[in-house]
Amino acid sequence: MSKVISVCIPKGGVGKTTTAVNLAASLAVAEKKTLLIDVDPYGASAIALGFTSDKINASLAEVFAFTHSLKSAIHQTDLEYLDFVPSNIYSISTHDKFLKFTENRLILKNAIKEIENYYEYVIIDCPPLLKGISTNALVASDSILIPIKSGHFSLEAVDRLFNYFDWLKEIANPDLSIEGIILTMYEKDSKVTKISERELKIKYSKYLLNTFIPNTNLLNESTFYGKPLCLYKIDSEGAVAYLNLANEILQNNKKNKTELI
Ligand code: ADP
Numbered sequence: 001m002s003k004v005i006s007v008c009i010p011k012g013g014v015g016k017t018t019t020a021v022n023l024a025a026s027l028a029v030a031e032k033k034t035l036l037i038d039v040d041p042y043g044a045s046a047i048a049l050g051f052t053s054d055k056i057n058a059s060l061a062e063v064f065a066f067t068h069s070l071k072s073a074i075h076q077t078d079l080e081y082l083d084f085v086p087s088n089i090y091s092i093s094t095h096d097k098f099l100k101f102t103e104n105r106l107i108l109k110n111a112i113k114e115i116e117n118y119y120e121y122v123i124i125d126c127p128p129l130l131k132g133i134s135t136n137a138l139v140a141s142d143s144i145l146i147p148i149k150s151g152h153f154s155l156e157a158v159d160r161l162f163n164y165f166d167w168l169k170e171i172a173n174p175d176l177s178i179e180g181i182i183l184t185m186y187e188k189d190s191k192v193t194k195i196s197e198r199e200l201k202i203k204y205s206k207y208l209l210n211t212f213i214p215n216t217n218l219l220n221e222s223t224f225y226g227k228p229l230c231l232y233k234i235d236s237e238g239a240v241a242y243l244n245l246a247n248e249i250l251q252n253n254k255k256n257k258t259e260l261i
């Protein structure tokens with residue numbers, strides 16, 4: 001069975017897509033069969049992986065319209081262990097029509113059942129909203145990975161996500177857990193980074209992962225080449241950080257499994 005992790009927080013520009021793409025690629029480098037699903041209508045994951053519209057056959061839009069199965073929307077990537085489902089939501093229907101489909105909270109969960117024996121990890125890139133398709137993603141997930149932009153984070157967005165998490169656990173997904181908080185765009189010696197880290201620790205210290213993602217232009221640059229950073233410059237600081245994040249998540253999940261036995 002797959003472990004399904006949504007990369008989610010109700011804030012844009014904090015590194016959700018960068019984390020989803022580079023974490024999924026790093027899990028694939030570790031030879032874990034991984035599926036990345038883009039549920040953000042803007043489709044930034046597709047760009048980061050070099051999928052232009054002519055390379056996209058079926059997408060999540062058709063899965064939600066019940067014309068295609070999730071399996072038929074799977075695309076192979078340059079990494080042997082990584083597959084991808086693009087969103088392409090704006091291409092076949094108006095956004096309003098799409099939102100109507102997402103009122104059924106179970107569509108993605110049911111769609112993932114079809115493929116859960118093929119993948120060890122399913123990573124979902126969410127839009128910066130806590131309704132509609134994000135609810136679908138969180139109902140389908142085992143856990144939430146929360147990226148927070150160091151130095152400019154919004155405690156309000158983190159609080160909102162945790163309130164939503166409590167509500168979802170109560171009404172729709174009792175087994176949902178927090179995978180962890182990952183600090184992105186981290187600047188080691190910056191004063192604002194230190195202040196915001198201290199504030200975050202007051203309330204959410206137990207969720208903070210050991211890995212942090214440095215602020216490095218290469219993570220931005222590699223998207224212009226349509227590659228995760230590990231395929232662009234594997235020995236760079238950013239690529240190593242995401243490999244470390246994948247490793248930390250793998251170790252934590254190994255630990256949780258042995259605790260259950
Ligand atoms: P979101 O999906 O939350 O909107 P993105 O992952 O698209 O955020 O990141 C927003 C912008 O910041 C993008 O231009 C991306 O390339 C850049 N970025 C993301 N992570 C880093 C990082 N660690 N260092 C430098 N730039 C980054």
Ligand code: MG
Binds near residue numbers: 016017040044126127
């Ligand atoms: Mg994004």
